[in-house]
Amino acid sequence: MRVAFYRYRKPGIAGLFARFTRFITGGTYSHCELIFANGQAYSASIQDGGTRWKRIEFDPEKWDILEVPVDERRARQFCNAEEGCLYDFQGICRFLFPWVRESKTRWFCSEIVTAGLQAAGLLKGIPAHLVHPTLLYWLLICTGARRVNG
Numbered sequence: 001m002r003v004a005f006y007r008y009r010k011p012g013i014a015g016l017f018a019r020f021t022r023f024i025t026g027g028t029y030s031h032c033e034l035i036f037a038n039g040q041a042y043s044a045s046i047q048d049g050g051t052r053w054k055r056i057e058f059d060p061e062k063w064d065i066l067e068v069p070v071d072e073r074r075a076r077q078f079c080n081a082e083e084g085c086l087y088d089f090q091g092i093c094r095f096l097f098p099w100v101r102e103s104k105t106r107w108f109c110s111e112i113v114t115a116g117l118q119a120a121g122l123l124k125g126i127p128a129h130l131v132h133p134t135l136l137y138w139l140l141i142c143t144g145a146r147r148v149n150g
Helices: 013-025 070-081 089-093 111-117 134-142
Strands: 001-006 031-035 039-044 050-056 063-067
Touching: 001 134, 013 134, 031 111, 031 134, 039 111, 050 070, 063 134, 070 111, 111 134
Parallel strands: none
Antiparallel strands: 001 031, 001 063, 031 039, 039 050
16 A cells, blocks of 8 residues: 655645645645555545545656555545545644644545554554644654655
């Protein structure tokens, strides 16, 4: 299984939320996706309204990809159970305002990816709602994930 991290700095209005995410987290990455062996990607996306499966072309000029040793079957079961949940806009604000409560029914990208990896046996004990994309990247590097592009 792989995890992709979006680092591209898209110009104009389309890149405004990505720039905001990088600014409030102080990080390199603004989005992340789980990538399954069949090529399907899973995450939560503002553009798509929440959690979803999607085919994405992971351009190495825009994405960094890590290989993670997890039970993909368990991650897929978790993702299927959470498919269609709404995007957690308030959750993103938690990085600026820590008193914002965690949603039990909404997800942002790194939160759902972290929870999916936890369902597959990785990153146990880390509160998924406190993980932003750049933090997730470094947590995975620390667990032995290896970079497969770039």
